[in-house]
Amino acid sequence: MKLLEDKIRNEGIVLPHNVLKVDGFLNHQVDPELMFEIGKEFARLFKDKDITKVLTVESSGIAPAVMAGLALNVPVVFARKHKSLTLTDDLFTAEVYSYTKQTTNHISISKRFLSSQDRVLLVDDFLANGQAISGLLDIADAAGIDVEGVGIVIEKTFQRGSQVVRDRGIQLESLARIKALTDDGQIEFEK
Amino acid sequence: MKLLEDKIRNEGIVLPHNVLKVDGFLNHQVDPELMFEIGKEFARLFKDKDITKVLTVESSGIAPAVMAGLALNVPVVFARKHKSLTLTDDLFTAEVYSYTKQTTNHISISKRFLSSQDRVLLVDDFLANGQAISGLLDIADAAGIDVEGVGIVIEKTFQRGSQVVRDRGIQLESLARIKALTDDGQIEFEK
Secondary structure (H helix, E strand, O other): OOOHHHHHHHHHHOOOHHHHHHOOOOOEEEHHHHHHHHHHHHHHHHHHHHHOOOEEEEEOOOHHHHHHHHHHHHOEEEEEEEOOOOOOEEEEEEEEEEEOOOOEEEEEEHHHOOOOOOOOEEHHHHHHHOOHHHHHHHHHHHHEEEEEEEEEEEEEEEOOOOOOOOOOOEEEEEEEEEEEEOOOOEEEEEE | OHHHHHHHHHHHHEOOOOOEEEEOOOOOOOHHHHHHHHHHHHHOOOOOOOOOOOEEEEOOOOHHHHHHHHHHHOEEEEEEEEEOOOOOOOOOEEEEEOOOOOOEEEEEEEEEOOOOEEEEEEEEEEEEEOOOHHHHHHHHHHOOEEEEEEEEEEEEOOOOOOHHHHOOOEEEEEEEEEEEEEEOOEEEEEE
């Protein structure tokens, strides 16, 4: 998606340890018009999948997911993050390890908002090691739900997250695919 | 806003201690079309304020705030919540007490995304005791920013949050105003 790649080129900042900082338009400050276009693009890419619900994880996934839900005309559910979980009877839960923060969090979705009839699209801001998406896939499994697609705003193709999705035969669409972040701050996209 | 009031009447659940559960369309599952209409309504209500930026707090404020930003054609910044803060040189921070959870959190916004030239609209999902909005007002003060308006999806008018805003002479617009949640589960709106 050219609009997005241009934005990443112009405003993305490369930090050590393969961190790409895009907090100027995606995960702290948000560009609503860009999110709206991203939502429309996800809807176009998954238009044949009869999606009934979009799932994401708080907080950075919410803006692109809600725009995807708007374009697809379906509800969005964002999983909540918790340090620990005690009462879980009415929740589907999964563990998510953060490589950046080196902590394990739990994510949860209320059972009331997932039905085995649902055909869901998972949306997230980044796909790197695939931990958040794996957590959502675990929740979908627990709920007996078909995951019809995974929509990612920025994928780091040099990390192994995509394998998690492709191993399960799920359609993966990443709107920007980055193959390298160089030591001198360059961002290289997949052709 | 009639569409919102109807949604609250039909899907809102009254819990003990004046809790109104609206996680079916606002703060866990999200109704994107409703959020879009809410965003347009905020833009209409604050159209004369020359808003340059919308501020909110993660996570439940993000959906309505991004839709307000879309309708106003301005960026949105969501404050991040932290249990504690250590390195704060590049952040504006404030304390926010949660009556529901009885914990104090910190919220922060990167200094890069606030300029003293900004004219901001604060948006949040709920206004009850006004703690989150007070935190955002503290950050705006620290940044030397004019707060031109506060847009709330659901206000509990029987709690004191509105006073915090009105004491400062700031325009407050709440799209649904609830005057009482009764023991038998009724939701009474202000006329």
